[in-house]
Amino acid sequence: METKQHVKQVAPAVHSPASQPRGARRWTLPFGIVMMLPALIVLAAISLIPFFYIIWMSFNDVSLLGGVSFSWVGLSNWAQMFTDPDVRGSWGLSLLYFVATVGVEMVLGIAIALLLHEITTGKNIALSLILIPMFIAPVIVGLLGRFMLDPTYGLYSWALRTSGVFTKPVLGEPVSAFVAVVLMDVWEWTPLIALITLAGLVSMPYEIIEAAKVDGANYWMRLWNMVFPLIGGVVVVALLIRAMDAIRYFDVIWLATAGGPADATKIIPLRLYDQAFRFFHLGYAAAIGLGMLVFSIIAANLFLGVLKRRDRVR
Structure with missing residues (x-):
């Protein structure tokens, strides 16, 4: 009887989160960020992709003959x-x-x-x-x-x-x-x-x-x-x-x-x-x-x- 009571007292300590190793914790995004993530991805695609594309264009000679083509000219x-x-x-x-x-x-x-x-x-x-x-x-x-x-x-x-x-x-x-x-x-x-x-x-x-x-x-x-x-x-x-x-x-x-x-x-x-x-x-x-x-x-x-x-x- 004493043994069973001792096991019941020890069990919570064994399975408590504090006793788990740090590597076992799961990292999750805040709920607000998760809900806004699709909109943030769309906004990033709309703004950042054209921005970096223009930067790439500024280092190239862009031709529209037969389709868009790039010729690297550096800082010219x-x-x-x-x-x-x-x-x-x-x-x-x-x-x-x-x-x-x-x-x-x-x-x-x-x-x-x-x-x-x-x-x-x-x-x-x-x-x-x-x-x-x-x-x-x-x-x-x-x-x-x-x-x-x-x-x-x-x-x-x-x-x-x-x-x-x-x-x-x-x-x-x-x-x-x-x-x-x-x-x-x-x-x-x-x-x-x-x-x-x-x-x-x-x-x-x-x-x-x-x-x-x-x-x-x-x-x-x-x-x-x-x-x-x-x-x-x-x-x-x-x-x-x-x-x-x-x-x-x-x-x-x-x-x-x-x-x-x-x-x-x-x-x-x-x-x-x-x-x-x-x-x-x-x-x-x-x-x-x-x-x-x-x-x-x-x-x-x-x-x-x-x-x-x-x-x-x-």
């Missing part, structure tokens, strides 16, 4: 990208376009947001009217801009010609065509900056602003010393969003000018399109596209670094 496409004067010119135009569009949009967007923030009556109606350009498809913006600037029947061309401000075809001159596509971009995407900035203004702690008013700080003092520091992080986020979009901007310029006249508006995405789908230099186009990706990553890291520094200061 990359060297050509850095030495091609046309590509360098397109990069210069892209940087100029980036600074002009994003700079004007930030100034106008912040000014519009500050104005809307001070409005007490009809704010929703005014905001709805201001946001209309943002909801128009970029294709329509490009076609509308080309129509309005047509030298024969365009309203804007007629107004500029009648007033004597500009008598030549707007989209036929290099400088005026570049200014025109910049203004098209500004018209469409300034409302986005205004909306993001207005969200930051609404979330400000009003107690601090009211205390500054009581202390005698005027509007400009409150704006410079309190409002701008409080919404600085939101403004950087808006700048990051527009910067990432401006780097790869294509549709409005393509429909309005197709990169002309004389390549005056051919920023780097349009140069990439020409190399890939007009001249069928797919390997060279892949190298240009990867160069755009590297530039986007660098710009994004710069903006994120600004945000992190702001967080550490605060």
Whole structure:
């Protein structure tokens, strides 16, 4: 009887998990990962496979005659990208376009947001009217801009010609065509900056602003010393969003000018399109596209670094 009781007491210890060797434990994925695994595999196949395929293309001369064929050229496409004067010119135009569009949009967007923030009556109606350009498809913006600037029947061309401000075809001159596509971009995407900035203004702690008013700080003092520091992080986020979009901007310029006249508006995405789908230099186009990706990553890291520094200061 004592022996049976002794066996019953020892048995649980023999078969307990703690007594099993470590190698016998089974490693299993968390339930959430298991449920998401099919979707993750599909997303990886959609994004990673084309990405590595483009990297492979950038080191090859791709031919479409008789099917897709690859001829290894090493770093030839990359060297050509850095030495091609046309590509360098397109990069210069892209940087100029980036600074002009994003700079004007930030100034106008912040000014519009500050104005809307001070409005007490009809704010929703005014905001709805201001946001209309943002909801128009970029294709329509490009076609509308080309129509309005047509030298024969365009309203804007007629107004500029009648007033004597500009008598030549707007989209036929290099400088005026570049200014025109910049203004098209500004018209469409300034409302986005205004909306993001207005969200930051609404979330400000009003107690601090009211205390500054009581202390005698005027509007400009409150704006410079309190409002701008409080919404600085939101403004950087808006700048990051527009910067990432401006780097790869294509549709409005393509429909309005197709990169002309004389390549005056051919920023780097349009140069990439020409190399890939007009001249069928797919390997060279892949190298240009990867160069755009590297530039986007660098710009994004710069903006994120600004945000992190702001967080550490605060």
